[in-house]
Amino acid sequence: MGEQLKIGNLEIDGVPLFLAPMEDVTYKSFRWMCKKFGVDVMYTEFVSSEALVRNVEKSKLKMELFDFDRPVAVQIYGHNIDSMVRAAQVAEEFNPDFIDINFGCPMKKIIRHGAGAALLQDLPKMQKMSTEIVKAVQVPVTAKTRLGWSESDKPVLEAALRLQDAGIQALAIHGRTREQLYTGTADWTLIGEVKNHPQIAIPIIGNGDINSGEKARTFLEQTDVDALMIGRGAIGRPWLFKEIKHYLRTGENLAPPTVAEVVDVLRGQLKMNLEWKDNERSGILMMRRHFAKYFPGLPGFRELKIKLLTAETNTEVNEILDKIVDMYGSYQPDFTNASLK
Structure with missing residues (x-):
């Protein structure tokens, strides 16, 4: 090397x-x-x-x-x-x-x-x-x-x-x-x-x-x-x-982030995207590919995932993220198995 x-x-x-x-x-x-x-x-x-x-x-x-x-x-x-x-x-x-x-x-x-x-x-x-x-x-x-x-x-x-x-x-x-x-x-x-x-x-x-x-x-x-x-x-x-x-x-693995920590990261990325893009809807549409990847393997997540992927306003997205934290906040997703799918 x-x-x-x-x-x-x-x-x-x-x-x-x-x-x-x-x-x-x-x-x-x-x-x-x-x-x-x-x-x-x-x-x-x-x-x-x-x-x-x-x-x-x-x-x-x-x-x-x-x-x-x-x-x-x-x-x-x-x-x-x-x-x-x-x-x-x-x-x-x-x-x-x-x-x-x-x-x-x-x-x-x-x-x-x-x-x-x-x-x-x-x-x-x-x-x-x-x-x-x-x-x-x-x-x-x-x-x-x-x-x-x-x-x-x-x-x-x-x-x-x-x-x-x-x-x-x-x-x-x-x-x-x-x-x-x-x-x-x-x-x-x-x-x-x-x-x-x-x-x-x-x-x-x-x-x-x-x-x-x-x-x-x-x-x-x-x-x-x-x-x-x-x-x-x-x-x-x-x-x-x-x-x-x-x-x-x-030679050691860091502990994976909790869902609450993941949501903090996602909110940060979303905030910058909305400040960068000239309209709210286009800023959110760009994020959908990322939304789908941030929460792998959460049990019973399908309904919330669909809502997240179809939300069109910042208010909607943040309300869904609040629900995700309430339901899964301390859960640690397995990103290693999901990240290349």
Whole structure:
């Protein structure tokens, strides 16, 4: 395990924890909450290069950065090299610490246009796109990808070597193929092979299935990666970063939060979201994906969960949260088994 991660002028001691870029998840209030609990590096939601080239305001809003974010990256995706170069230049105007290229998104709406994980089927184009983006901006450029397209097509080592040659300064690898989407188990063996290949000199960031301190330590010992990236495991559980750091430091698990403590966290995230968004309803709608994850495995919770997921005003949401505290306040949910579902 490295003593210091370096991406351009960015230097972080130890083994930093990254919050993965996730659409409709890693917006301002969630990033703020994760930062409170010790995440080291964050990303915006991924942004379409075509939307940036067309100057779509909604996409530009995704790149708005705040003092608490740093260090932070803007992640872009697309299939057209010229558009991606222009998008990187637009992203640079928002002054991120680095720009990340999405070569890993497996969703149909992304890959059907030849973006995201689709570029794992065209490594020369992936390399050329990266080379042109690196040349076009002053900030460091990194990338995120997967093991490959399918069980029989896993070119991640070749991809890593090509990206390194292109000037990419760090590579995050999700331990699944595109075909797997988010099913099955992440395979960290290949991540370790990339990290420990004698020709690989850039930092390698491991991603996939990290939802406990024990798993974090196991993956680190197995692969010697330079950093860990956490995505789905942190949705509805932003204190996971604190738990992992505590475990890596002491070998002990922190006690899980009670429902009352979870509600306090959720209210904090909701409050910031409502202050940030221009209307109450949109601020609440954005939170629904998080609402669903904050209370795993509560007995007899279905009716309250439906009410929480359909509430449309801050008053309604807070009344439901009051009821949740009254009914379950001292209960400690099992987040470890629920966080990746």
